[in-house]
């Protein structure tokens with residue numbers, strides 16, 4: 440959800456708009472609950488925190504006042520951290536002289552909280568709206584927030600939590616310390632995972648309110664997806680942040696595994712091993728000192744290298760098979776042996792896609808395929824004239840094309856990137872569209888760079904779908920920077936040189 444939130448901004452839909460929409464939806468739902476719970480106008484008491492959750496409450500207050508409710512706002516924090524929440528609080532404060540039936544109380548001390556009206560109100564004819572904490576909860580509950588949660592739970596009023604019951608982990612639904620126990624939880628756009636996972640008595644009746652977030656914010660890969668890249672912990676040491684093995688190269692092709700390897704380092708991997716036939720290995724050693732190259736006898740990757748490669752795979756977190764490997768019967772047998780024996784995330788690219796049997800990977804979620812449309816059709820043995828053609832405003836055409844491709848990829852549990860002007864990333868019934876990149880990326884080697892970034896993110900712990908989605912976005916952004924610098928004259932090596940910067944900027 441946080442990814443979607445951020446991606447809204449890149450569609451031009453600001454968080455302030457989303458907060459207005461969230462607050463309005465909240466007021467509508469509170470109004471509906473009030474009408475069918477109480478036969479008369481009642482008071483709504485809104486407890487607010489210092490973040491966006493509190494901001495939703497400030498917005499809802501405006502709409503509830505217009506619906507004839509008395510509104511008391513109990514602010515637990517007056518140092519509001521969310522700019523959008525601050526804007527909405529200012530609006531309420533600018534309503535002076537006050538004509539609306541609104542009171543705003545600053546609960547600065549525990550005594551203020553203990554003496555607030557909901558504690559003493561014996562009736563139950565009021566609604567408490569819990570806007571203390573939402574998806575931004577972090578660490579143990581501060582004392583005042585904890586006391587406010589107790590007061591809310593002890594009160595007789597009807598309780599409504601906004602987005603997440605305050606005190607509950609929005610991702611897991613776990614309550615480490617204490618949480619509001621609401622009669623209803625109103626979730627914006629989509630039920631938060633934690634709310635869905637929690638027991639019913641911990642969240643009450645769940646209501647999902649639409650706040651105008653368009654599909655595209657969820658289905659286009661964008662900068663919000665960088666949130667999935669774990670922030671590297673400061674005391675990590677070599678090897679913590681991804682170790683990977685690239686199996687590729689042949690007598691004529693040493694560039695592909697080298698480009699993939701350098702891209703993998705650019706995407707943050709710590710240790711990049713390459714296993715390649717001796718001529719390619721020597722060439723890679725000479726050009727890329729940062730790669731740990733294992734030289735395999737002979738001109739091509741073949742079955743007798745199997746044991747050595749499987750041994751190498753034991754010390755890494757993810758493997759990329761294919762770049763520059765060439766196609767031969769023995770390489771084919773080797774690749775199928777590796778896929779059958781190595782139970783770690785595997786990325787299959789280029790020549791591996793022409794040789795690995797579909798049946799071997801059908802039930803593996805940790806497999807990522809990176810075909811362009813022609814490799815896609817040959818891997819899945821597609822007979823008809825299938826194209827990746829979603830560059831259109833015609834939603835029927837886009838939907839049909841994606842559905843047609845999904846029908847094919849649903850044969851496997853893994854993730855498939857179908858590369859094109861707009862790349863399509865598919866896994867089970869989930870899909871994302873990547874719009875970064877440019878036509879200059881038709882230059883040879885950009886696919887090798889992509890496969891290097893995919894295996895790097897996979898080695899750093901991202902699941903197949905997230906690693907694939909983010910990698911395509913990063914590869915395209917690096918291609919866009921290379922284009923800005925050299926127009927259509929950039930090389931895959933130029934693209935690789937921007938990968939690190941793209942991620943650094945994306946994480947800011």
Ligand SMILES: NC(=O)C1=CN([C@@H]2O[C@H](COP(=O)(O)OP(=O)(O)OC[C@H]3O[C@@H](n4cnc5c(N)ncnc54)[C@H](O)[C@@H]3O)[C@@H](O)[C@H]2O)[C@H](O)CC1
Pocket residue numbers: 440444454457458461488489490491492493494495520521571572573574575576577578579580581584601602603627628
């Ligand atoms: N698309 C949407 O779903 C929208 C959601 N909105 C609302 O915004 C919140 C998320 O806002 P955020 O500012 O990130 O965080 P919170 O308001 O949940 O709280 C953070 C706030 O609270 C303080 N805090 C954090 N942890 C603790 C703690 N353990 N004890 C005490 N205080 C704590 C911290 O200082 C922060 O200031 C989301 O849930 C929705 O309700 C937006 O309205 C827009 C669209």
Ligand SMILES: [K+]
Pocket residue numbers: 492569570571572573600601602603604605
């Ligand atoms: K809440």
